[in-house]
Amino acid sequence: MLDSTDKAILNLLQQDASLSVADIAETINLTVSPCWRRIQNLENRGYIEKRVALLNRQQLDLGIDVFVFIKTNQHNDEWIEQFYSALEVLPEVLEAYRMSGDVDYLLRVVVKDISAYDAFYKNLVSKVPLADVSSSFAMERIKFTTAVPI
Amino acid sequence: MLDSTDKAILNLLQQDASLSVADIAETINLTVSPCWRRIQNLENRGYIEKRVALLNRQQLDLGIDVFVFIKTNQHNDEWIEQFYSALEVLPEVLEAYRMSGDVDYLLRVVVKDISAYDAFYKNLVSKVPLADVSSSFAMERIKFTTAVPI
DNA sequence: AATGAAACGAATTGCTA
DNA sequence: TAGCAATTCGTTTCATT
Numbered sequence: 001m002l003d004s005t006d007k008a009i010l011n012l013l014q015q016d017a018s019l020s021v022a023d024i025a026e027t028i029n030l031t032v033s034p035c036w037r038r039i040q041n042l043e044n045r046g047y048i049e050k051r052v053a054l055l056n057r058q059q060l061d062l063g064i065d066v067f068v069f070i071k072t073n074q075h076n077d078e079w080i081e082q083f084y085s086a087l088e089v090l091p092e093v094l095e096a097y098r099m100s101g102d103v104d105y106l107l108r109v110v111v112k113d114i115s116a117y118d119a120f121y122k123n124l125v126s127k128v129p130l131a132d133v134s135s136s137f138a139m140e141r142i143k144f145t146t147a148v149p150i
Numbered sequence: 151m152l153d154s155t156d157k158a159i160l161n162l163l164q165q166d167a168s169l170s171v172a173d174i175a176e177t178i179n180l181t182v183s184p185c186w187r188r189i190q191n192l193e194n195r196g197y198i199e200k201r202v203a204l205l206n207r208q209q210l211d212l213g214i215d216v217f218v219f220i221k222t223n224q225h226n227d228e229w230i231e232q233f234y235s236a237l238e239v240l241p242e243v244l245e246a247y248r249m250s251g252d253v254d255y256l257l258r259v260v261v262k263d264i265s266a267y268d269a270f271y272k273n274l275v276s277k278v279p280l281a282d283v284s285s286s287f288a289m290e291r292i293k294f295t296t297a298v299p300i
Numbered sequence: 301a302a303t304g305a306a307a308c309g310a311a312t313t314g315c316t317a
Numbered sequence: 318t319a320g321c322a323a324t325t326c327g328t329t330t331c332a333t334t
Contacts, residue, residue: 010203010205013202013203014202014203014204014205015202016200016201016202017167017201017202017203018200018201020326020327020328021327021328021329022326022327022328030302030303031302031303031304032303032304032327032328032329033302033303033304033329033330033331034301034302034303036328036329036330037301037302040329045209046206046209047205047206047209047210048203048204048205048206049203049204049205049206050166050168050203050204051166051167051168051201051202051203051204052163052164052165052166052167052201052202052204052296052297053160053163053164053167053198053199053200053201054164054198054199054200054201054202054296055160055164055197055198055199055298055300056196056197056198056199057298059195059196059197060197060298060300062298062299062300065247067247067249067256084292087292087293088293091297091299092299093293094293094294094295094296094297094298095291095293095294095295096291096292096293096294097215097217097288097289097290097291097292098288098289098290098292099217099286099287099288099289100286100287100288100289101286101287103286105292106217106286106288110298110299111299136249136250136251136253136256137249137250137251138247138248138249138250138256139247139248139249139250140247140248141245141246141247142234142237142246142247142248142255143237143238143243143244143245143246144244144245144246145244145245146202146204146244146296147202147241147244148205148207148210148212148244148260149212149241149242149260149261150205150210150212170309170310170311171310171311171312172310172311180319180320181319181320181321182310182311182312182320183312183313183319183320183321184318184319184320186311186312187312187318187319190312
């Protein structure tokens with residue numbers, strides 16, 4: 001499926017997608033043409049989903065990550081539909097998961113400050129009835145990478 | 151600081167960094183040179199941290215997100231140093247936060263399956279003494295974006 | 301499958317307004 | 318700061334091994 005050369009390419013690209021084909025070719029000891037073909041194939045076969053720019057949070061004054069833990073007793077389709085589309089539409093929600101265990105949903109929300117979180121929270125509960133919500137603020141981001149282990 | 155044109159550029163790039171300068175210039179109603187210069191400036195001023203490729207998790211058979219909640223009684227420098235470098239070095243840890251509230255640390259870990267998680271867990275606790283660890287598995291990833299709200 | 305060179309298109313720079 | 322034109326550089330294709 002994926003040989004070690006393909007994996008090496010994916011690892012380089014998930015660390016730095018601004019590398020040129022020539023750069024990548026050089027580090028994996030290939031010339032540009034076969035390297036380029038491999039990258040094309042990886043894209044065509046769907047291994048590479050997209051390329052994105054990661055912005056500097058400090059520079060943008062977007063200081064806080066808030067984790068939101070939601071327990072619900074509502075499990076009907078209408079509520080779920082309503083909840084999911086609220087998550088989709090709210091740009092502060094960067095990640096949302098349906099969980100096993102005692103918490104039903106876990107969100108990671110990014111906001112400028114606590115009052116921005118308060119506004120977000122009010123906005124969310126106005127869109128969807130939520131019974132049991134608890135929030136926990138991140139004091140420090142120790143690690144953040146989009147690179148998955150392959 | 152950032153005018154609305156710069157923000158529009160950042161928003162385009164954090165959605166899709168494979169857009170050409172010409173594409174971006176067109177959507178924000180500019181010609182390529184001033185658009186290119188703005189992008190350069192945003193990079194030089196540190197607004198754009200990096201460009202990365204996001205890989206397809208399904209295709210790579212990396213199914214599960216596990217959230218790990220850690221409470222600790224150890225707060226000395228040596229332990230923290232040991233813990234942080236373990237997080238840094240373990241590729242399964244994609245995100246790690248020091249939290250407010252009753253949980254001290256929250257990790258997002260990505261693994262292939264439950265047995266891979268078990269192996270990761272054993273590996274982690276062999277590197278760092280951890281007293282109170284609880285894990286919760288994601289059943290569904292409802293939303294994931296790297297785009298911050300600006 | 302990989303190479304090297306040629307053709308093409310996009311990125312970068314300098315000049316003008 | 319924006320626009321235009323020229324140049325440079327990376328990407329894509331193709332003939333060859």
